[in-house]
Each structure stands twice: as structure tokens, then as C-alpha cells.
Amino acid sequence: MKFYIEEIRYCGPDGRTDKYIDFDRLEITTKPTRTNMTGEVCPYGWLGTYNDVARYAHGVYESLAAADYAIQNLLGDEYRLDNEPSEFPSVLAVYRFGRLxxxxxxxxxxxxxxxxxxxxxxxxxxxxxxxxxxxxxxxxxxxxxxxxxxxxxxxxxxxxxxxxxx
Structure with a gap:
């Protein structure tokens, strides 16, 4: 099984409203990251923007621990683990931006x-x-x-x- 890191960012005009204030996140998922236009698997880079939400791929990893390590050490330590479970079964962990x-x-x-x-x-x-x-x-x-x-x-x-x- 492979593990993928996908970054999801709100880029619209309402970024400081309650709905979007803590929207931006990184997800570790078992589903391959795909572009939104062609649906092609894309392990690195911009995946597309739709409805003011931009998506980016940050690699493919052999284990959940390797993906977690990448978020904590390679992408920076400004993320916190979100304790709320995802609504999608393929999303194993969600990290939010910022210490608080x-x-x-x-x-x-x-x-x-x-x-x-x-x-x-x-x-x-x-x-x-x-x-x-x-x-x-x-x-x-x-x-x-x-x-x-x-x-x-x-x-x-x-x-x-x-x-x-x-």
C-alpha cells in the first residue's frame, strides 16, 4: 500500500470567516493524488483549483510513518494533528496549519x-x-x-x- 500527502488550501475571498478560518490542511491518504482536469495520477505539484479550493500533491510514501515524518520534518513543523476523524475512509490523518x-x-x-x-x-x-x-x-x-x-x-x-x- 502507498500513502500520499495532499495539501488543500482555500484561496477565495472569505478566508477569515468561521467556515474557512481553519480549512487549510494536509491529508495523508491511501488514494493517489490526481489532477482535477485530466484525472491523471500526479505525485508532486499543483493538482488544480476548483470552487476557490487549491490542491497540491507532496509525494508518495511507502508507509504511514514515512508520510507522517515528511509532514513533521520535511514540510516544516508548523502543522498540528487534527483529532477529528475524516469523513473519507481513505484519509488516514489530517494536519492543520499552525501550532494553535x-x-x-x-x-x-x-x-x-x-x-x-x-x-x-x-x-x-x-x-x-x-x-x-x-x-x-x-x-x-x-x-x-x-x-x-x-x-x-x-x-x-x-x-x-x-x-x-x-
């Missing part, structure tokens, strides 16, 4: 509703608050960039300023 699960814009917005952002906060204060919040989120087992948090905090500050003016 990312947070969608919607979930971040809901979480930040309870954060106090003063109307008079300057940019330096917002940067520090964003860094502290990023650390707090990582402690909760999820990740988000400090830049995204800061942008949300700036928006909350602007809303607070508008409320003061009214």
Missing part, C-alpha cells in the same frame, strides 16, 4: 466585546493591550495576530469616541 487553531473575525469580535477600550487610549496603549490579549488567547489554546487585535481595538476606541461626542 486560529480565531475567526466573528469569534474575535465576540470575545473583544467584554474588553474595555478607553476612548482616550493612544496607539502605544492599544499596541500593549493587543499584545497582552494575544498572549491571553494563546493561553486559551487559540491564536490571532497582534495586528488583527490592534485593528479591532482601534475600531472599539473609535466607537467609544463617537459615543462621547453624541
Amino acid at each position: 487553531s486560529p480565531v475567526s473575525d466573528e469569534a474575535l469580535g465576540i470575545w473583544l466585546q467584554d474588553v474595555d477600550v478607553p476612548a482616550d487610549a493612544d496607539n502605544a496603549a492599544l499596541r500593549k493591550q493587543a499584545k497582552d490579549l494575544a498572549i491571553e488567547l494563546e493561553d486559551m489554546g487559540v491564536t490571532v495576530s497582534v495586528k488583527r487585535i490592534r485593528e479591532c481595538l482601534e475600531s472599539l476606541r473609535d466607537d467609544a469616541r463617537e459615543e462621547l461626542e453624541d
